Amino acid sequence: MDKDTNVNEKPFLYTMSLINGKWKMHILFWLSKRKVLRYSELxxxxxxxxxxxxxxxxKELEHDKLIIRTEYQQVPPKVEYSLSxxxxxxxPVLNSICYWGTKHMNDNE
Known part of the structure; x- marks a missing residue:
């Protein structure tokens, strides 16, 4: 099969590299709903x-600049996470996925 030279897959691959994995989208989902969460709450x-x-x-989400980690200098230590x-x-992408899921989740029942 010939490679399609007119398709730029780099933006797709880059985005997937940031959100790939079982938990990243789930973490982003909860941060979008609750705005700020501590580690134990997550x-x-x-x-x-x-x-x-x-x-x-x-750590990966913070490294990729999708979340902000705020550490408070107190005893006991307090760390909060929020979306950058x-x-x-x-x-909007996550909301579209949720919308799609709402429309189709009963299709297989």
Whole structure:
């Protein structure tokens, strides 16, 4: 099969590299709904995610500038997570996915 030279897949691949994985979109979903969440709140909302996985996913989302990590110097330590401007700009895509799911989730029943 010949490669289609008229199709630029780079934007798609870049976007998928930022949101790929079982938990990233779920984390972004909850941050879009609650605006600011602490680590323990995210862990509770996500259910069966492991500490290591949540920590890794949060670090990757922060590295990719989709979320903001705010650390408060107090005892005990307090860390909050929120969507960055870039993360907020992704929310129309997430909302479209939710809309599509609402329309089609009963199709297979």
């Amino acid at each position: 862990k509770r909302l996500l259910g069966k995610i492991t500490h290591k996985m949540l920590s890794t996913q949060l 401007e870039t993360g907020l700009s992704l929310m």
